[in-house]
Amino acid sequence: MPEEEKDYYVLFHNHTEGLELYQYVRSRGISVKISPTPRVASVCCGMSLLVGADAIAEVRQCIEASQAAYDRIVALPRQIDPHRDKFC
Amino acid sequence: MRQIYLDNAATSFPKAPGVAEAMLHYIRDIGANINRSTYAQAMNAASIVLDARRRLASLVHFPGPATHVIFTPGATYGLNLILKGSLKSGEHIIVSSLEHNAVMRPLAELRAQGVAVSCIPADAEGRTDVQVFAGLIQPATRLVLVSHASNVSGNVFPLEEIAEICHQRNLPLALDASQSAGHIPIDFAGWNLSALCVPGHKGLLGPQGIGAVLLSEGFANRLRPLVTGGTGSASDSEVQPEWLPDRFEAGTQNVPGIFGLQAALVYLEQRGVRSIAAHEALLTESFLAGLQGLPLRVLGGEAMERVGVVSLNFSAMDNASVAFQLEERYGILTRCGLHCAPAAHRTLGSFPAGSVRFSFGYANTREEVELTLQAIREICKQREL
Numbered sequence: 218m219p220e221e222e223k224d225y226y227v228l229f230h231n232h233t234e235g236l237e238l239y240q241y242v243r244s245r246g247i248s249v250k251i252s253p254t255p256r257v258a259s260v261c262c263g264m265s266l267l268v269g270a271d272a273i274a275e276v277r278q279c280i281e282a283s284q285a286a287y288d289r290i291v292a293l294p295r296q297i298d299p300h301r302d303k304f305c
Numbered sequence: 306m307r308q309i310y311l312d313n314a315a316t317s318f319p320k321a322p323g324v325a326e327a328m329l330h331y332i333r334d335i336g337a338n339i340n341r342s343t344y345a346q347a348m349n350a351a352s353i354v355l356d357a358r359r360r361l362a363s364l365v366h367f368p369g370p371a372t373h374v375i376f377t378p379g380a381t382y383g384l385n386l387i388l389k390g391s392l393k394s395g396e397h398i399i400v401s402s403l404e405h406n407a408v409m410r411p412l413a414e415l416r417a418q419g420v421a422v423s424c425i426p427a428d429a430e431g432r433t434d435v436q437v438f439a440g441l442i443q444p445a446t447r448l449v450l451v452s453h454a455s456n457v458s459g460n461v462f463p464l465e466e467i468a469e470i471c472h473q474r475n476l477p478l479a480l481d482a483s484q485s486a487g488h489i490p491i492d493f494a495g496w497n498l499s500a501l502c503v504p505g506h507k508g509l510l511g512p513q514g515i516g517a518v519l520l521s522e523g524f525a526n527r528l529r530p531l532v533t534g535g536t537g538s539a540s541d542s543e544v545q546p547e548w549l550p551d552r553f554e555a556g557t558q559n560v561p562g563i564f565g566l567q568a569a570l571v572y573l574e575q576r577g578v579r580s581i582a583a584h585e586a587l588l589t590e591s592f593l594a595g596l597q598g599l600p601l602r603v604l605g606g607e608a609m610e611r612v613g614v615v616s617l618n619f620s621a622m623d624n625a626s627v628a629f630q631l632e633e634r635y636g637i638l639t640r641c642g643l644h645c646a647p648a649a650h651r652t653l654g655s656f657p658a659g660s661v662r663f664s665f666g667y668a669n670t671r672e673e674v675e676l677t678l679q680a681i682r683e684i685c686k687q688r689e690l
Contacts, residue, residue, distance in 0.1 A: 230548040231538040232340045233372050236355050251343050260541040264343045
């Protein structure tokens with residue numbers, strides 16, 4: 218799967234862990250979004266951070282620097298066509 | 306009639322500025338649950354909850370992660386969690402002689418299940434005999450739990466000496482800060498605590514129905530939850546998650562209460578606990594000085610370190626009659642009785658008569674102390690006539 222067709226999801230045990238990393242990442246100007254955890258990634262109904270392929274390396278650095286608690290990172294095919302509705 | 310609220314040991318009043326507004330904001334404008342969905346309102350609520358965990362950790366110098374700040378319905382719940390979640394038959398616990406029933410009643414249950422309990426002796430002035438403490442430690446001792454400040458006499462427990470011994474003997478030390486949190490500084494890291502229980506509605510100036518337990522990693526690992534259930538995490542499993550805070554936060558949390566507590570913590574940071582401690586100490590010293598020569602007994606002695614809690618025993622009068630007159634004639638609100646602490650009153654020699662408790666808070670003034678002293682003088686004088 219080409220890198221540009223992937224999205225990364227950082228999975229957590231709970232919202233507290235997720236929100237801590239989200240705030241840390243955002244405070245460094247890195248664009249990530251809070252998302253429900255994709256069912257294909259985990260049957261747990263928690264939150265995840267949706268990270269584009271262009272930002273995943275920086276997010277990994279943030280995890281390392283902050284020693285953030287998390288479950289794992291999964292790569293999934295991009296579900297939403299980024300060009301969708303562009304010319305509608 | 307003007308009212309003078311001197312029952313801050315029961316619950317603080319008024320609450321910190323911003324508490325009511327924060328709770329109303331949540332109820333009226335947000336409403337979303339936390340730890341479940343990820344839409345913006347839910348995450349906005351979650352960010353306030355996380356902020357409250359961080360602020361509380363900072364206030365008490367807790368070195369652990371925010372996940373180890375566990376919200377509870379109050380200090381009583383937290384103390385039950387610590388006691389019932391860590392002790393089992395054949396094990397032993399050491400507590401102080403001035404404990405509240407929030408500790409003594411769970412211990413009565415645990416005693417019936419085979420847990421042994423020792424109390425660190427204290428004299429009738431409330432002075433704890435620290436030298437005896439080390440001799441109470443047994444091979445089966447699993448926990449030391451003490452009240453930081455007595456809810457009856459206000460006496461501050463000699464924590465540093467006990468903490469040092471616990472550290473040397475590798476014994477977990479848990480602190481009930483029901484009467485100290487928000488009133489005087491707390492140093493979780495410096496005292497090497499394993500657990501700290503706080504109510505949100507007393508010195509922390511938040512609403513009722515919210516409190517917290519802060520847990521060290523090692524102690525948390527051996528603690529069993531009191532209540533299990535949904536956490537919004539690991540929903541595929543019917544077993545309680547191991548990670549924190551989920552392991553100890555089953556069910557929907559008291560989010561309005563946490564919003565109120567968060568606002569109170571913001572205020573406490575701005576005002577400063579040391580500043581509040583100095584203010585309340587000044588009021589307490591003035592009050593104690595003004596009682597000199599009156600026909601009454603100050604429980605716990607007058608010279609000892611204390612928070613803003615002073616219990617008086619009016620030996621020539623029924624304490625209930627004094628409390629009634631204080632309210633009826635002067636609008637002064639106190640708490641009369643045994644204060645849910647029969648063990649403390651026995652230690653202080655005031656069982657079963659109890660006492661009239663005056664407890665000062667951040668909002669009380671020197672003028673209110675003077676008016677209270679004047680009222681007490683008049684009541685005592687009336688008795689002499």
